[in-house]
Amino acid sequence: MTLAAADSGGATSSLASPGLWLLSIGVVLGLVLLDLALTRRPHAVGMREAVGWSVFYIALPLVFGAWIWAQWGSGPGVDFLTGYLVEKSLSVDNLFVFMLLLSAFAVPAELQQRVLLYGIVGALVLRGVLIAVGAAALDNLSFAFLLFGAILLATAVKIFRDQRKGTGHEVDVSSMRSVRLLRRFMPVTDEYRGARMTVREAGKRAATPLLLVVVAVFATDVVFAVDSVPAVYGITSDPYLVFATNAFALLGLRALYFVLQGALGRLVHLGYGLAAILAFIGVKLVLHWAHGIWAGVPEIPTLLSLGFIVVVLAIVTMTSLRATRQDPEAVGEHVGSPPAR
Template sequence: MPAQSIASPTLWLVSIVVLLALLVVDFVVTRRPHEVSVKEATGWSVFYLALPFVFGLWLWTAFGGGQALEFVTGFVVEKSLSVDNLFVFMLLLAAFAVPSAVQQRVLLYGIVGALVLRGVFIAAGAAMLSAGTWAFLVFGLVLLASAVKILHAAVTGAEAVGDTSQMRSVRLLRKLMPVTDDYRGTKMFVREHGRRALTPLAVVVVAIFATDVVFAIDSVPAVYGITEDPYLVFTTNAFALLGLRALYFVLHSALAKLVHLNHGLAIILAFIGVKLVLHWAHGIWPAVPEIPTLVSLGVIVVVLGVVTLTSLRSRRTADARSD
């Protein structure tokens, strides 16, 4: 059975209200289409990266070090996966030739969609865990399968995004309504020749929503491998997704240099998958060892550090050969 949540209904309500308030602020910031400067993006990124650690300190004082450690570990996992999410967003924005002035609005729609989808998956995951410990085995197998898929794509060099016109969601959308040839600012619907039509902005938003589903399938079981508390699962996802809009513009050039990121994410997902399977087996055979949260945090940090260093070294070697 899952551990009892630390959150009262009041805490849930306050957390959701704060999340909605932060999203409203982001919508206000992106109301006027403009190119995002590095200074603006860095300022917002620092703010959103500081928030989860302040929240972690509050958890430590209010509920103890165990919950705070689970939150921080889960946040590191979710933030790592969100960076991979950003890489796919970058490919989609390039594939759809989204004007730089409206890119942040597209990213914000993608983040809102990801939050909604993960909320659904978190609730479904909590229901599965309440039904029995077999859910840990299912989550573990899902993560192991995802790890194999990501590692295969990383080794073979398969593109994360292929021909966007062949995406099922995009093809269905184009069949349902006509699409204008050009962007119309932040508008997703316009009236043209007496008919209601979509703009390319609406098409790219739908494409991003479709990728959000894929990432939700990976991310929610991954954080349930760190903590069984639905509230901590929710907050790790929320804090990891908040600020992605600004972080995208800070990491835009760096993302292409992290050539080994997917290798690292595959290792992390496989590790958490094994952790979940061991946890399930421990419930049946107590002699089966479990992996402590502190060890999980150490493994995750080391893997991310190693793949970052190897990515930068590989990039430097490639640049030196091209000179």
């Protein structure tokens, strides 16, 4: 088995054997089933439960990264850890939107973890599809790295502009096409009916608000998947490592949400950090594409990328905490006031 690499034509190879792929997918499915079992009985998640599972889901990728390092060397090990850090950073942005959607739809506390789990499963499926599409693009399109770089640079500009305008995490449920489309085909009940997504009323099948919020979460999953998959392909062209970083970053989101729920609103400068990280990786991808054509064009090493990402995240975290400490009202302005359902 060889380290994944991209030649000038964009072809990629994977360090994982078919057996390792099957084993890894089986482990991911097992963890998803475990989460389904934990959420089978709807209940409000306490801090002790959330912290315990968060520690587990943070320790798991660190152990996996150490195994990759021991098995294939420092190159793939650094690639995995850097990609995981990028995906985890982007997943925190996911949590902002999840938080607003749960608030906008007034999801009861005992149903919130069920909605989050549905969102995470949807994100895993979508990213799996996009990872396969990305690998095929790198194998068959010589300009795929340039295309991915352009997507990330455009996304970075949008995030920066939204952050400047203060609209980075606003959610208008009534304007979401997915929600409007569902309302057009099915009536919607006024109240939640436990964990049921549909009920029969007056002889007709009606959706509950739970189905609406799940559809809205799935719609946001699509947007985040389009950004996150090219971002990690900017770190490594190995589809297996891309899959692993996405899976590990997403699996712990349900528990992490309840740990960070109170602190999320304080990260008022996170958008600037994500814009800088995505722009940096976009430039890295463009340089990689150019290096395949003109050997004199320099490339950005992954270790430098890791250092840049760590520094940026540390800076925006410190500046965010300082800004919200000096101006407590900035927390509310950042999170915004989502519209009532």
